[in-house]
Amino acid sequence: MRLDTLPRFRLSRLPTPLQEAVRLREALGGRRKCPRIFFKRDDLTDLALGGNKARKLEFLVGEAKLQQATALVTTGGVQSNHARMTAAAARMAGMKAALVLTTADPQPEVQGNLLLDHLLGADVHLVHAGTSQSGAAKTEEEEKVEAVMQGLRDAGEVPFLIELGGSSAIGVLGYVDASRELCGQLADAGLKPARLYYASGSRGTQAGLELGVRMYEGGYRCVGIAVSGGEVDKLPHAVRIANEAAALIGAAPRLSAAELRTDQDFYGEGYAIPTRECVEAIRLVARTEGILLDPVYTGKAMAGLVAHIRSGEVGAGQTVVFLHTGGVPGFFAQARNIVNS
Numbered sequence: 001m002r003l004d005t006l007p008r009f010r011l012s013r014l015p016t017p018l019q020e021a022v023r024l025r026e027a028l029g030g031r032r033k034c035p036r037i038f039f040k041r042d043d044l045t046d047l048a049l050g051g052n053k054a055r056k057l058e059f060l061v062g063e064a065k066l067q068q069a070t071a072l073v074t075t076g077g078v079q080s081n082h083a084r085m086t087a088a089a090a091r092m093a094g095m096k097a098a099l100v101l102t103t104a105d106p107q108p109e110v111q112g113n114l115l116l117d118h119l120l121g122a123d124v125h126l127v128h129a130g131t132s133q134s135g136a137a138k139t140e141e142e143e144k145v146e147a148v149m150q151g152l153r154d155a156g157e158v159p160f161l162i163e164l165g166g167s168s169a170i171g172v173l174g175y176v177d178a179s180r181e182l183c184g185q186l187a188d189a190g191l192k193p194a195r196l197y198y199a200s201g202s203r204g205t206q207a208g209l210e211l212g213v214r215m216y217e218g219g220y221r222c223v224g225i226a227v228s229g230g231e232v233d234k235l236p237h238a239v240r241i242a243n244e245a246a247a248l249i250g251a252a253p254r255l256s257a258a259e260l261r262t263d264q265d266f267y268g269e270g271y272a273i274p275t276r277e278c279v280e281a282i283r284l285v286a287r288t289e290g291i292l293l294d295p296v297y298t299g300k301a302m303a304g305l306v307a308h309i310r311s312g313e314v315g316a317g318q319t320v321v322f323l324h325t326g327g328v329p330g331f332f333a334q335a336r337n338i339v340n341s
Contacts (some may be wrong), residue, residue, distance in 0.1 A: 001316075002248070002249045002250050003054050003173060003176060003177060003249045003251050005157065005247070006059060006062065006063075006170075006173065006249070006289075007059070007062030007065065007066045007081050008058050008059055008060040008062040009049050009057075009058055009062045009089075009092075009093055010058060010117075010275045011045075011047045011048035011049060011054050011057055011058050011061065011089050011092060011121075011210075012045040012046055012054040012055060012058060012117075013044070013045060013246040014045070014055075015091045015181045015185065015338060016040065016042050016181075017039055017040075017041045017043060018037075018038050018039070018041070018146055018182070018185045018186070018189065018321075019038065019039045019040075019043065020036065020037070020038050021037040021038065021039055021285075021289050021291075022259055023286045023288040023289055023323075024037055024284070024285060024289050026036055026059045026288075027284060027288050028306065028309050028310070029199055029281060029309070032316055033309070033315060033316055034196070034315070034316060034319070035192070035309065035314050035315060035316065035317070035318035035319055035340060036318070036319040037087020037168060037305075037319075037320055037321075037322060038191070038193070038319065038320070038321045038322070038323075039289075039291065039322050039324050040182055040196075040321055040322070040323045040324060041324050042054075042055070042178070042323060042324055042325055042326060043291075043292075043324045043325065043326035043327075043328065044296075045078075045326070047083050047085055047088050047089065047092075048084055048087070048116060048120070049089030049116070049326070049328060049329055050326045050328075051081050051085055051324060051326025051327055052174075052175075052205055052323070052325035053082045053085040053086070053116050053165070053166055053326075054174075054315075055066045055080060055174030055175060055177065055178050056165075056167075056171035056172075056173075056174035056175070056204055056205075056208075056315040057085060057086060057162075057166060057171075057174070058087040058174060059170050059171065059173045059174055060089075060160075060162050060166055060168070060170055060171055060182055061089050061090075061093050061330055063160075063170050064093070064095070064160035064162075065093060067101055067158070067160060068158055068311050069095065069158045069159065069160035070095055070096060070157045070311075071090070071092075071096040071097065071098060071146065071152050071157045071158065071159045071160065072086055072087075072089065072095055072096070072097050072098070072159075072160055072162060072166070073097075073098045073099075073100070073148055073149055073159050073160065073161050073162065074092040074100075074162040074163075074166075075097060075099070075100045075101070075102075075145060075158075075160070075163075075164050075317065076085045076099070076101055076102070076164060076165070077101060077102055077103070077271070078101045078103035078105075078113075078114055078126065079103065079113045079114060079272065079296070079329075079330050079333050080101060080113060081113060081164055081297075081327045081329070081330065082097075082164070082165050082202075083099045083101060083113065083117060083122075083327060084113040084116045084117055084120070086087070086099070086162060086166075086340075087099060087116075087117050087120040087121075087122035087206050088116075088120055089241065090120075090122075091120055091121070094124070094247070095159065096152075097121070097123065098122065098123040098125070098148050098159070099117055099122050099124050099149060099151065099154075099313075100125045100127060100141055100144045100145050101117075101125065101127070102123060102126075102127055102128065102129040102141055103126050103127075103128065103129075104128070104129070105209070107126070107127070107144065108126070109333065110266050111333045112329045112330050112331070112332040112333035112334075113130075113329045113330060113333070114333070115298055115329075115332075116265040116329055118251065121241050123325070124146075125144050125148060125183055127140040127141050127144045128140055129141065129289075133191060133241050135138035145161070147185070149161060157201055157218065163202075165202030165203075165204050166200060166202075166204050167202040167203055167204030167205075167207070167237070167241060168204070168241060169245045169247075169248055170240050170245075170248070171208075171241075171274070172204055172207045172208040172211065172241050172242060172244075172245035173245055173249070174208060174209065174247070175203075175204070175205050175207070175211075175212060176208045176215065176245060176249070176251075177212075178208065178209075179208065179209060179211075179212020179213055179215070180212065180215075180216050182196075182212075182218070182321070183212075183213075183216040183217070183218045186218070191319055191320075192219060192220075192319065193219075193220045193320055193321045194220060194221065194314065194318045194319060194320060195220055195221050195222075195300055195318075195320045195321070196213070196220050196221070196222050196223065196320070196321045196323060196325035197223050197224075197225065197297070197305045197320060197321070197323065198222070198223075198224055198225070198283045198301060199224070199225055199227050199288065199297035199298055199300060199301035199302065199323075199325055200224030200225060200226050200227065200234075200262045200324065201226075201227050201228060201271075201297060202234070203234050203235075203237055203238035203241070204241065205323075205325065206222070206224050206260065206262065207238045207239075207241045207242035207245065207255075208242070208245070209222045209239070209323075210222050210255055210259070210260060211242045211245060211246055211251065211253060211255065213250075214253035214255075215251050215253055218338040220321065220332060221261070221330065222260075222261070223261055223263065223304075223308075224260075224261065224280065225262070225263050225266050225300055225301040225303070225304035225305070226262050226263060226266070226267050226300075227261075227271060227286075227296060227297050227300050228267050228270060228271035229265050229267065229271075230263060231264060234262075235257050235260060235262070236257065238260060239255050239256065239257050239260070242255045243255060263304050265299050265307075266278070266301075266303050266307070267300060267305045268300075272294075272296045272330075272334075273298070273308055274293075274295040274300075274334060274337050274338065275300065275303065277300075277303035277306070278295060278299040278300045278302075278303045279337070279338055280298065280303070281293065281299050281300075281302035281303040281305075282294075282299040282302070282338070284302075284306070285302060286309060291301055291324070292328050292331070293313035293324070293327075294326070294327030294328055294330045294331055295330060295331065295334045295337060295338060296327055296330050297325055297326075297327045298324055298325055298326070298327060301322070301323075305320065305322060
């Protein structure tokens with residue numbers, strides 16, 4: 001398999017633990033009602049407070065270095081975990097970092113991920129999400145990215161653009177490799193989970209998990225819990241980048257849209273807006289397991305898992321894995337929402 005021969009820049013502390021949530025199970029009804037729950041702790045990947053993006057960035061930075069890049073450029077929301085981790089990866093690789101971040105507030109509080117972006121010395125560019133003021137088809141974000149890339153070139157740098165969330169064919173390989181790791185851990189522990197739950201955003205993680213479970217014959221079903229809308233565009237994107245990744249490494253499986261499941265019932269009013277169920281799930285996990293979920297991604301994903309357990313969709317006699325993708329720095333920008341919910 002060509003996965004092990006592709007360029008890779010090590011950023012993570014791997015493998016991450018697979019940890020049983022015994023007290024959470026008891027709180028959700030115990031053995032008579034609740035499946036065994038295991039956390040795959042990708043919040044502990046170690047890069048700049050951890051998270052799932054570290055796995056993707058290992059392959060993306062490897063490609064950037066192959067192209068002799070001197071700067072990484074990426075996009076995201078003003079509290080983007082991906083942007084924070086890209087800035088840290090750039091520093092570890094001896095590169096500059098430029099971040100184009102969208103915000104509704106022209107002067108957002110420098111807190112959470114944004115604080116860490118500045119601490120890491122990233123060149124931060126804030127733009128308002130939406131269409132260009134000039135009426136052009138491109139968004140302000142797209143226009144700013146082009147300007148930042150050109151500015152770096154004019155300054156003698158070689159910029160490498162990383163897509164939103166690292167969700168490209170190369171980024172997908174991070175969770176193909178993670179699936180290999182997880183399947184090995186499950187086999188060593190004698191576990192055969194029915195489902196793997198995860199927060200589904202820009203779909204790079206989904207593409208990697210879905211390709212990986214087929215390649216390594218994991219046997220579990222991947223259940224994404226959407227953290228934002230836009231399924232009509234995101235689903236074909238996931239299929240495309242998964243199949244492009246398969247082609248990159250010479251893997252046989254190919255995915256179709258009908259095979260992927262992303263539950264749309266738990267993202268509430270939109271991205272980065274915590275729901276009541278999300279906050280409840282965060283508190284439940286914190287107070288039973290001492291594990292911190294975040295209000296943008298993993299809190300909503302856990303809300304989905306808890307609802308599926310309470311409805312009986314998954315239940316006693318089964319085992320499930322919950323992929324903890326990190327995101328804790330975002331907590332500190334959402335303190336008011338968490339306390340007041």
